Amino acid sequence: MSEPADSSTYSTYRRLARYVRPYTGRLIVGMLAGFLAGGSVFPLLQQLPEVIKPFEIAGTAAPAAGEKKTGAVENIVEKLDIRMTEADGRMTWQFMLITLWAMPVVVAFRALMNYLNNYYMRWIGMRVVRDIRDELFLNLEEQSLAFFGKSDVGQLISKCTNDTGIVEQAVSNTVAEVIRSPVEIGAALFFVAWFSVRQEMFGLVVLVSLVFPLCVIPIIVMGRYVRRYTRAALDRISTLVSRMHENFTGIRVVKAFDMEAREAARFREMNKSYFRSVIAALRAELLMTPLMEGLAILMGCLFIVVCYARGVRLYQILPIGAAAVFAYRPIKQIARINVCLQRGAAALERIYALLDTDTRLPIAATPVRVDGFRDRVVFDHVSFRYEPDGPEVIRDACMAIQKSHVVAVVGETGSGKTTLANLLARFYDPTAGRVLLDGRDLRELDVSRLRKLIGIVTQETILFNDTLANNIAYGAEDAGPEAIQEAAKQANAHAFIMAEARGYERIIGEKGFVLSGGERQRIAIARAILRNPPILILDEATSALDTATERLVQEAIARVMENRTVFAIAHRLSTIRHANLILLLDHGRIVERGTHEELCRADGRYRKLCDMAAA
Ligand code: ADP
Helix, strand or coil: CCCCCCCHHHHHHHHHHHHHHHHHHHHHHHHHHHHHHHHCHHHHHHHHHHHHHHHHHHHCCCCCCCCCCCCHHHHHHHHCCCCCECCCCCECHHHHHHHHHHHHHHHHHHHHHHHHHHHHHHHHHHHHHHHHHHHHHHHHHCCCHHHHHHCCHHHHHHHHHHHHHHHHHHHHHHHHHHHHHHHHHHHHHHHHHHHHHHCCCHHHHHHHHHHHHHHHHHHHHHHHHHHHHHHHHHHHHHHHHHHHHHHHHCHHHHHHCCCHHHHHHHHHHHHHHHHHHHHHHHHHHHHHHHHHHHHHHHHHHHHHHHHHHHCCCHHHHHHHHHHHHHHHHHHHHHHHHHHHHHHHHHHHHHHHHHHCCCCCCCCCCCCECCCCCCCEEEEEEEEECCCCCCCCCEEEEEEEEECCCEEEEEECCCCCHHHHHHHHCCCCCCCEEEEEECCEEHHHECHHHHHHHEEEECCCCCCCCCEHHHHHCCCCCCCCHHHHHHHHHHCCCHHHHHCCCCHHHCECCHHHCCCCHHHHHHHHHHHHHHHCCCEEEEECCCCCCCHHHHHHHHHHHHHHHCCCEEEEECCCHHHHCCCCEEEEEECCEEEEEECHHHHHHHCCHHHHHHHHHHC
């Protein structure tokens, strides 16, 4: 994977900010609270010289007469004519009372602001990730079948869960501090500047402003590593999830081929490589703080040496030391925030790539909302290939499916029968030619209206891990229990459903695990009957069923075909004898067409197929 430029951390989060916009009100409250919580360091620091000074006075000589008074508190105290210290340097009772009152007020205020800041910022973080997840799911649902043909489901699931999880952590853990820590550092720096100017130590201001940015170097360098290894880790965890998904869904094959140990070994290898990238990211993360501390100590030493050389008095530098102690926590926080942000950026890049995927079929400017099927579906010189540079799977197909007719398509496996059905349901658009419904190109139609007209009973019956009733009512959510039962009866499914105590409320396991093949087919047929579409695509099952079940399924199929226009993909010739039109497909080309009798009379390939089937 190519490595994106680091400057994109900014653009990554700028895009994330778009998701924050709807919650601006909360953001302002949260930020304001953060600002106040962070900024309240300053008044605390301001008092420090006053707190320290009595010690100095007591410990050494009294300050020289006429020396500048320092500190706002002292000014206020003086104006109110309240003495802070007795003549012997002990604190006065007035000063003690003021301090006793002020300290809890400041602390309570700070705690409240912290709470508001954390609550609102984290709320926004969670909410943003919730919105992203919703958008991601919707966007994926809308992708074309071509996209899902190429994508790895495990990887998609991993991106929707692991990657959004990382973003959730990144946003929730940082968004509160993102505002607070810089404010705290700013407050400490401002205090140092203010104090230095007051003490006429201008050199110090210059020194701090020159040396302080050095602290940021390890944050930037190590941050890059964190991002790189996190990206690798996310790629690898996706592969892990994908392996798990493949293995668990194909567990029968794994077991049948006795591949459990081999699969476990492969999994261990991948897991190891995931572990390695996580550890590499961790190393970079953990190195960040000591590197920064090293630099900070170096700066501290330099500062002490400069102060000593200039003969600065201790009480002049102690407040600066205190400011450094105050700034230490937020600086460390900034390092931590950066780790989270870099991790989040790695995940966000992958999420954005998915969000920017648009493989949806083109939507007409003014889609026609058809409300019924009246006349015919026509394939007008339709050609199709799945890949732009792949082989042509359908070649110049022309045919018409009249209303209430049964059109059956036969041909060898891979001749393009399913592809024709896919084009009819507009799962794909033809590469050349048109598919017309009542004279209108499918591309002009509103897709959801089109799909309402078409029911599909496929070979592979897809059922969901839900109750039987809900599976039958899939796509017809407003159907009542009577309608569901009626559909099940027509599909010859009612009897086996009621044979179980829970009846229609029975949960059928993932993909209908608890049902037999014939039962699953009848549920799928009941589903189509309930939805009652005018056009039915029937992909007959190839799997062999026992004679009794087959008869039940055939009966159900006959019922679902009644009064409908049917496009049937036939695997057994016996079932299509009565079709109004039979198409014989060979390598994507319709090579023979007609009724059963006509084709038999023509004595072509269809006749040979019939003879072979009869033999
Ligand atoms: P049939 O239903 O007659 O067995 P299909 O319509 O499924 O045939 O497939 C026709 C051809 O198209 C086959 O060669 C198959 O490999 C190819 N094909 C089917 N689906 C896809 C796909 N999603 N991507 C690429 N090729 C495909």
